[in-house]
Amino acid sequence: MISGVIAPLWGDSALGFDxxxxxxxxxxxxxxxxxxxxxxxxxVTLVGGLAELGRRxxxxxxxxxxxxxxxxxxxxxxxxxxxxxxxxALSGAQTWISVLCKFSDVADELxxxxxxxxxxxxxxxxxxxxxxELSYDQVNLGGSTAVG
Numbered sequence: 116m117i118s119g120v121i122a123p124l125w126g127d128s129a130l131g132f133d134x135x136x137x138x139x140x141x142x143x144x145x146x147x148x149x150x151x152x153x154x155x156x157x158x159v160t161l162v163g164g165l166a167e168l169g170r171r172x173x174x175x176x177x178x179x180x181x182x183x184x185x186x187x188x189x190x191x192x193x194x195x196x197x198x199x200x201x202x203x204a205l206s207g208a209q210t211w212i213s214v215l216c217k218f219s220d221v222a223d224e225l226x227x228x229x230x231x232x233x234x235x236x237x238x239x240x241x242x243x244x245x246x247x248e249l250s251y252d253q254v255n256l257g258g259s260t261a262v263g
Contacts (some may be wrong), residue, residue, distance in 0.1 A: 118174040118196060119144035123165065124151070128210040139187060140168065142175065152177065162193055172196040206253045209246070213236070213261040217222035 124139045140152040152175065159165055162173075173195055177188035213231045217224070235256050237243040242257040 116174055116176050117142065117144060117150060119148075120170060121152070121168050121175075122170055123168065129204070129209065138165075140190075150171045151187045152176075153187050158193055158209040159192055162195060167195065175253075183256050195220065207258070208255055210258040211256060214261065215261060215263045228261060228263060235259040235261075 121140050121142050123249065124141050130210075136196050140154055142152055144150070144249045154175075159168065173193055175190050175194075176192040177190055198259045212232075215228060215231060233241065234238045237247065237255075243259070246256055
């Protein structure tokens with residue numbers, strides 16, 4: 116059993132336009148490892164159709180899962196993870212820090228500390244302002260800062 120966020124992979128048919136393109140899915144686990152999945156149309160229908168599998172957290176059972184193998188895995192069972200809530204995962208303060216680095220082979224400093232401190236501002240063109248607007252005030256960058 117493996118779990119992660121699933122997304123459909125669309126592609127062109129290798130047989131030409133007369134045949135439908137094969138639909139595969141990409142599952143990204145919590146560590147960022149990607150597994151390519153082949154899910155039968157019957158299993159897709161059981162979870163509510165293709166629309167239910169777009170960017171959803173799932174748990175899948177796959178045939179012959181081998182450590183380190185890269186081939187496509189056939190899904191034998193799938194379930195939508197009930198505890199997943201995109202709103203809960205992306206709400207509240209998302210604290211970031213910018214670490215300024217000086218490279219010995221670059222003479223100029225591209226931006227100073229005030230630039231990086233200012234980019235987290237809750238004013239027009241600031242990242243905090245941007246994320247508050249984009250998320251209907253559900254996400255903010257409160258507590259974000261920069262250090263030298």
